[in-house]
Amino acid sequence: MSQMQDTGTSLYRKDPKVYPRDVNGSFASLRKLAVLVLLGLYYILPWINWGGHQSVLFDLPARKFYIFGLTFWPQDFIFLTLMLIIAGLSLFFVTAVAGRLWCGYACPQTVWTEVFLWMERWVEGDRSKRMKLDASPWNANKIIRKTSKQVLWIGFALWTGFTFVGFFTPIRGLGESVIHFQLGGWETFWMLFYSFATYGNAGILREQVCKYMCPYARFQSAMFDKDTLVIAYDEARGEPRGSRSKKDNLAEKGLGDCIGCTLCVQVCPTGIDIREGLQIECIACAACIDVCDQVMDKMDYKRGLIKYTTEHRLSGKETRVFRPRIIVYAVLLIALIAGVIYSVNHRVLLRAELLRDRNALYRELPGDIIENIYTLKLINMDSKPHRYKIEVLNNENMRLLVSPEPELEPEEVGNFIVRMQAPEDTGRGSLKVDVRFSTLDEPVIERTVSARFLLPFD
Amino acid sequence: MTTQHPLNRRWNRRQRDWAVVFWIAFLSASAGAFVLFGLVDPLDMVSSWADKYDIGLRLAYGLAFAFLYLVCLLASALTMFMIRTGPSQGHFKGKGKRPIPQVQDPSQSNPELDGEVWK
Numbered sequence: 001m002s003q004m005q006d007t008g009t010s011l012y013r014k015d016p017k018v019y020p021r022d023v024n025g026s027f028a029s030l031r032k033l034a035v036l037v038l039l040g041l042y043y044i045l046p047w048i049n050w051g052g053h054q055s056v057l058f059d060l061p062a063r064k065f066y067i068f069g070l071t072f073w074p075q076d077f078i079f080l081t082l083m084l085i086i087a088g089l090s091l092f093f094v095t096a097v098a099g100r101l102w103c104g105y106a107c108p109q110t111v112w113t114e115v116f117l118w119m120e121r122w123v124e125g126d127r128s129k130r131m132k133l134d135a136s137p138w139n140a141n142k143i144i145r146k147t148s149k150q151v152l153w154i155g156f157a158l159w160t161g162f163t164f165v166g167f168f169t170p171i172r173g174l175g176e177s178v179i180h181f182q183l184g185g186w187e188t189f190w191m192l193f194y195s196f197a198t199y200g201n202a203g204i205l206r207e208q209v210c211k212y213m214c215p216y217a218r219f220q221s222a223m224f225d226k227d228t229l230v231i232a233y234d235e236a237r238g239e240p241r242g243s244r245s246k247k248d249n250l251a252e253k254g255l256g257d258c259i260g261c262t263l264c265v266q267v268c269p270t271g272i273d274i275r276e277g278l279q280i281e282c283i284a285c286a287a288c289i290d291v292c293d294q295v296m297d298k299m300d301y302k303r304g305l306i307k308y309t310t311e312h313r314l315s316g317k318e319t320r321v322f323r324p325r326i327i328v329y330a331v332l333l334i335a336l337i338a339g340v341i342y343s344v345n346h347r348v349l350l351r352a353e354l355l356r357d358r359n360a361l362y363r364e365l366p367g368d369i370i371e372n373i374y375t376l377k378l379i380n381m382d383s384k385p386h387r388y389k390i391e392v393l394n395n396e397n398m399r400l401l402v403s404p405e406p407e408l409e410p411e412e413v414g415n416f417i418v419r420m421q422a423p424e425d426t427g428r429g430s431l432k433v434d435v436r437f438s439t440l441d442e443p444v445i446e447r448t449v450s451a452r453f454l455l456p457f458d
Numbered sequence: 459m460t461t462q463h464p465l466n467r468r469w470n471r472r473q474r475d476w477a478v479v480f481w482i483a484f485l486s487a488s489a490g491a492f493v494l495f496g497l498v499d500p501l502d503m504v505s506s507w508a509d510k511y512d513i514g515l516r517l518a519y520g521l522a523f524a525f526l527y528l529v530c531l532l533a534s535a536l537t538m539f540m541i542r543t544g545p546s547q548g549h550f551k552g553k554g555k556r557p558i559p560q561v562q563d564p565s566q567s568n569p570e571l572d573g574e575v576w577k
Contacts, residue, residue, distance in 0.1 A: 016558060031505070212545075213540075218544075244568060245568060260562075261564035262560065262561040262562050263558040263561075264563055265560075266561055271558075271559065272559065273559035276556060276559075296562070298571060
């Protein structure tokens with residue numbers, strides 16, 4: 001006799017609460033590895049120093065991003081934009097080739113939900129124990145277990161929020177502030193906000209986020225074709241399903257390979273039955289593959305009743321990996337990644353902005369000399385201090401006076417007043433001038449910028 | 459004599475959706491621009507490159523508004539997409555749902571599987 005899944009509380013619709021059964025297997029191991037690597041990076045990276053700075057630090061007040069020894073300035077915003085485009089394009093590429101790999105193994109929602117589920121299992125036990133506990137009246141055992149779970153969840157969520165803020169504020173200082181109860185208002189707000197988001201999404205909402213809130217889940221089908229890897233139940237092999245003994249002759253009983261154990265439903269984190277066909281709720285975590293393979297092994301049947309496959313393969317056709325869309329995504333990705341690597345390696349570690357004084361067009365000095373005044377903003381993006389030489393390239397008559405002498409510490413921004421002077425007969429109206437900035441010491445770094453020099457118009 | 463109501467002036471759903479997306483994004487961007495530029499001079503935000511290209515105050519306002527409008531348009535269009543491709547009306551009450559999957563103890567399918575730890 002079959003039983004309905006237990007009805008519990010649900011936030012958005014009267015679906016039964018999902019109690020995913022724990023599963024072991026090659027894909028479960030792969031997901032555990034992904035969780036350990038990704039969350040390991042998340043929690044450990046801020047504590048590692050690289051080139052004198054935190055390895056990854058988005059220092060918003062100083063407007064500098066430190067990523068593995070590289071320093072990105074606001075002027076390097078183009079690189080961050082390109083990185084986002086590369087991330088988006090990678091998602092398209094992976095989805096077209098292998099379906100919802102992102103959802104099943106790498107999405108933060110999956111990864112953190114997995115950890116919250118681990119904690120839930122440690123405290124409350126696996127599926128059947130959790131269902132019994134939820135159905136039981138409140139007693140000492142239930143209060144202790146539920147409270148312990150909440151303590152673990154809240155503690156982990158707070159640690160997650162703390163680490164999140166640690167990507168924006170040096171984490172060691174932040175840790176000291178927490179220990180001494182000297183945390184600033186905004187740091188406290190963001191820490192609690194991110195903790196709450198983690199707790200809510202991974203502890204409470206779980207599969208509802210994927211089903212109702214995630215835009216990627218909605219539009220990923222546009223990237224699918226009949227050669228995309230999906231998780232599918234081999235209906236031709238499995239049906240008609242039914243209970244049997246290992247010794248039964250399937251041909252005589254008229255049965256397929258599916259024994260109807262429903263373990264594939266019980267392990268599913270979104271609570272679907274994969275045997276009903278591909279559904280938008282399926283996050284391709286492959287838990288159903290792992291458990292079904294175990295059942296097939298116990299029954300001495302061939303593995304793969306539920307498997308990663310393609311629509312073409314299921315219908316007996318060949319799967320094509322190299323399709324036009326895959327080639328286009330791959331070429332674009334390679335070009336973009338190569339372009340970013342080249343550009344980052346060839347960045348000029350000096351920025352110069354020469355802004356003309358808006359208050360006066362020009363000044364006439366004794367001796368028929370015309371003077372324009374500029375504000376120079378010089379940024380030393382290098383990790384060494386430098387002294388700079390400034391010269392006008394395309395006009396020998398011009399003279400540059402800079403005060404004070406341009407000398408900058410590593411990653412320092414300096415503002416200087418530049419007075420550019422030229423004889424009145426140099427020209428009329430607006431003159432384009434190229435100004436070269438170069439280091440007086442090693443390594444040689446130089447940059448040329450253009451400016452407008454104004455002379456009398458008549 | 460009766461006259462037919464001019465139904466041909468009615469918009470289909472896609473037209474209605476996009477009209478709402480564009481208009482709501484415009485209203486949001488306008489409100490955002492009022493508040494933002496009440497506090498910040500757009501030329502201060504872009505002065506380093508504005509000076510080089512000699513863009514005036516009006517163009518700076520225009521560019522900043524265009525950026526705000528683009529962000530609002532993206533949010534508005536994505537919201538429309540999520541709502542239109544989401545579950546239909548009555549979903550909460552169970553309408554149009556697949557039946558809730560039935561589950562059972564594995565040993566009920568095969569007694570030989572009794573006592574197995576499925577992990």
